[in-house]
Amino acid sequence: MIDLHYWPTPNGKKVSIFRMPATVDHAPADGGGPLSVFESGAILFYLAEKTGKFWPQDLRGKYEVTQWVIWQMANQGPKLGEAGHFRRLADREGDQSYAVRRFTDEANRLYGVLNMRLRDRRYLAGDEFTIADIVSYPWTVNWQATGSRHQELKHFKRWFEEVGARPGVQRGLAVGADLSTDNSKLSEEEQARIRKILYNQRALPVPD
Structure with missing residues (x-):
């Protein structure tokens, strides 16, 4: 278990x-x-x-997948997360225009990387669905939040629709749906409390 x-x-x-x-x-x-x-x-x-699933263990196949998992962890996730963060909070935290432009452009560039990669292969690591696709797809679901226009990227759009139609992906996305919160329905005090938990934390002292 x-x-x-x-x-x-x-x-x-x-x-x-x-x-x-x-x-x-x-x-x-x-x-x-x-x-x-x-x-x-x-x-x-x-x-x-x-x-023994979704990660080939032959040398070349293994590292074809591995490099795209690392790409997602180091680039797609952090940069799209920052784009969503600054675009969402720009109206309440003063002038964030540089940060919004910086991470919106970077999100657009990373969608372009995916589009270029998928121009001549079905999935990110080749013809088989792997953890490279699993790791990247959830960060593309809310593409609107990053200011991207995925309909202009035909290879990415094809992959996005195909992966999203997989029954296992749909079941996975549904997990935890009951835990999500619509912040717009919360009081300003509760929203402030949540922001304090999520943002601008600093290192905690190490206990003796």
């Missing part, structure tokens, strides 16, 4: 699409005690290796 500690953000949905973010595997392959893994990319590698 694997426990999934989860919240319905794009990073959490990477793991729920895989079907099982932190996980605890109570039956790890080494036969030892429970094994915990955190970080969505590491969890996908772990689950793919454990199940």
